[in-house]
Amino acid sequence: MTIQTYPRTFHVLTSGLTVTLGEWDANVLYRGQTFTVTEEQYEFTKDKRGASWLDLTEEEQVARWGHQKFSTGPAPDGMEVGFDDSTVLYRRRENAVFAARKLTDPVERAEAFKAIERKYGRPQSTQRSVAY
Secondary structure (H helix, E strand, O other): OOOOOEEEEEEEOOOOEEEOOOOOEEEEEEOEEEEEHHHHHHHHHHHHHHHOOHOOOHHHHHHHHHHOOOEEEEOOOOOOOOOOOOOHHHHHHHHHHHHHOOOOOOOHHHHHHHHHHHHHOOOOOOOOOOOO
């Protein structure tokens, strides 16, 4: 048995991990977010047998959820928060487009739009076709 010291730090590997670290506060976290757990908060994660999901190994997470959802330590450098979540990406793209539209220099604006397309891809079509 490994003795853990607190606070412990974890990072999220898959967006949508819901973390409850108290009686009522639940947060949905995105890939790349880091969260810290105190010893008191750790106690809230235990089930009736005294086991905590925070103690699951990579293999146990895969067996339970089909993939690894979190890992110990802070998120590695370069891991963008929420980059696997389509809603987050949509909002980021829209914010970047909004900022690019404010640019008054047409060359600078065109370069900004090219950079947006390289990073986020082409926008989703707003047209829908319905087969009859």
